[in-house]
Each structure stands twice: as structure tokens, then as C-alpha cells.
Amino acid sequence: MVVTPASATAAPAPPTARVEIDGLCAGYARRPVLHGVTATVPAGAVTALVGPNGSGKSTLLSALAGVLRPTGGTVRQPPDSRPAFVPQRGTAATALPLTVRRTVAMGRWAERGPWRRLTRADHAAVESAMARLGIADLAERQLAELSGGQHRRALIAQALAQGSDLLLLDEPGTGLDADARAGIDALLCDLAADGVTVVQATHDLAAARRADHVLLLRDGRLHAAGPPRTALTADTLTALWLTD
Numbered sequence: 066m067v068v069t070p071a072s073a074t075a076a077p078a079p080p081t082a083r084v085e086i087d088g089l090c091a092g093y094a095r096r097p098v099l100h101g102v103t104a105t106v107p108a109g110a111v112t113a114l115v116g117p118n119g120s121g122k123s124t125l126l127s128a129l130a131g132v133l134r135p136t137g138g139t140v141r142q143p144p145d146s147r148p149a150f151v152p153q154r155g156t157a158a159t160a161l162p163l164t165v166r167r168t169v170a171m172g173r174w175a176e177r178g179p180w181r182r183l184t185r186a187d188h189a190a191v192e193s194a195m196a197r198l199g200i201a202d203l204a205e206r207q208l209a210e211l212s213g214g215q216h217r218r219a220l221i222a223q224a225l226a227q228g229s230d231l232l233l234l235d236e237p238g239t240g241l242d243a244d245a246r247a248g249i250d251a252l253l254c255d256l257a258a259d260g261v262t263v264v265q266a267t268h269d270l271a272a273a274r275r276a277d278h279v280l281l282l283r284d285g286r287l288h289a290a291g292p293p294r295t296a297l298t299a300d301t302l303t304a305l306w307l308t309d
């Protein structure tokens with residue numbers, strides 16, 4: 066594995082870790098995927114998970130989200146950590162008669178519970194999340210009537226409405242046009258500047274280069290880690306995509 070320092074000369078203080086991953090092994094029935102991954106996710110920064118198809122990015126996100134139990138190693142997070150997770154294949158039931166506003170409001174359930182009335186602050190969080198994702202004008206539309214990109218933005222807004230300090234996104238730019246992708250990119254930077262820790266799995270190398278930190282996976286193992294300038298080199302990328 067290649068671990069690249071931020072700078073060969075300066076010695077900046079190491080960033081605080083929001084998540085510490087130590088020797089993580091995880092996978093599915095009879096299919097081990099992650100093999101002893103050790104890495105840190107810096108707090109209040111954007112981390113990009115990069116790697117070829119099947120390298121284990123989604124599996125790692127699921128383990129960070131707590132929806133996949135490790136078979137070995139540990140994922141250390143602050144107690145009571147409640148990450149907001151947007152999986153690649155959305156879980157919101159499009160068959161249900163749900164408006165976009167109602168879908169985004171479900172993001173408040175973790176805090177409020179599904180049966181309690183939402184407070185004024187909850188409603189403000191929902192409106193703010195829709196506005197930041199550029200879907201305020203779709204608030205009363207049915208989820209089933211949305212385009213793929215609009216649906217994706219609604220699910221990201223739902224995660225944002227949770228107000229979690231850890232946002233996990235599986236390929237958030239998939240299905241979005243260039244403007245919407247740029248908007249998501251800018252949003253993730255803003256969130257990190259506000260102290261939110263963002264982890265996104267992405268095939269978009271340009272987006273990965275704009276991240277603060279990169280974890281490169283290959284065959285379920287950490288191949289490189291560090292800031293993009295040093296982790297996404299021609300050598301590491303060639304090793305990932307052009308060799309067996």
C-alpha cells in the first residue's frame with residue numbers, strides 16, 4: 066500500500082480522525098470483500114473512495130454506515146454516531162404516494178421518530194435541505210414522478226436533513242447533469258467547511274481530485290491513501306486500472 070504524506074517538507078498537524086478503520090474485513094454470505102482495510106477518515110473534510118468496479122467501495126460505505134457488520138477488525142466512531150447514508154440504489158419506495166417534501170422530512174425521523182409532529186426547526190431543516198439540492202420547486206411532486214437525477218437529489222436532501230456530522234454518499238453524481246454534479250460538489254465542500262465529514266464513493270476522477278483526502282481500493286484492499294495530489298498519481302491510477 067502507498068501512504069502518501071501531505072507534504073515531504075512541511076509537517077502539518079495530522080487531521081483529527083472522524084472514523085478510524087482498523088483491519089476491517091467485511092463482505093456478504095460466502096463472499097468476503099474487504100480484506101484488512103486500515104485507514105482514517107479525517108473530520109470535517111471530503112474523502113473520496115476510488116477504485117475499479119467491484120473493488121469494495123460500496124461495501125466499505127455500508128460498513129461505515131453500520132448497515133454491514135464487520136467480520137473482522139473495527140470501525141471506530143464517536144459513541145452515538147448516526148451517519149446519514151445515501152446508497153447507490155436508493156431505498157425510498159417509489160411505489161408509495163410520497164411527495165418530495167415528505168420524503169426529505171423522513172430524514173428527521175431518526176431525531177424525532179416517525180410519529181411525533183415535526184418541530185419548526187425540523188421543517189426549517191427540510192426546506193433548507195431541498196433548497197441546497199435545488200429541488201424546492203419539486204416539493205409537492207410525487208417521488209414516482211421524478212427523473213432519475215431529481216430522485217437522486219431528493220435522497221441526498223433527505224440525508225442532509227438528518228443533520229448528521231457524517232455524510233456517506235455512494236456515487237452521488239450518478240445520473241446528474243454537469244450543472245447538478247458541480248452543484249453537489251460545491252455543496253459537499255460547503256458542508257465540510259461547516260464541519261461535516263463527507264465520504265463519497267466516486268468514479269469521477271475530477272471530483273476525487275477536488276476532495277481533501279482519497280482512499281484507493283483495489284480488490285478489497287487499501288492500495289493508496291492521502292491527499293489527491295499525492296494519492297492520485299499516474300502510477301497509482303495505472304496500477305488500479307491497467308493491471309490485473
Ligand SMILES: Nc1ncnc2c1ncn2[C@@H]1O[C@H](COP(=O)(O)OP(=O)(O)OP(=O)(O)O)[C@@H](O)[C@H]1O
Binds near residue numbers: 096118120123125
Ligand atoms: N449484496 C451483495 N451480496 C453479495 N455480493 C455482493 C453484494 N453487494 C456487492 N457484492 C459483491 O461485492 C464485491 C464488491 O462490491 P461493491 O459494490 O462494494 O464494489 P464497488 O467498488 O462499490 O463497485 P462499483 O464501482 O461497481 O459500484 C463485488 O464482487 C460484488 O459483486
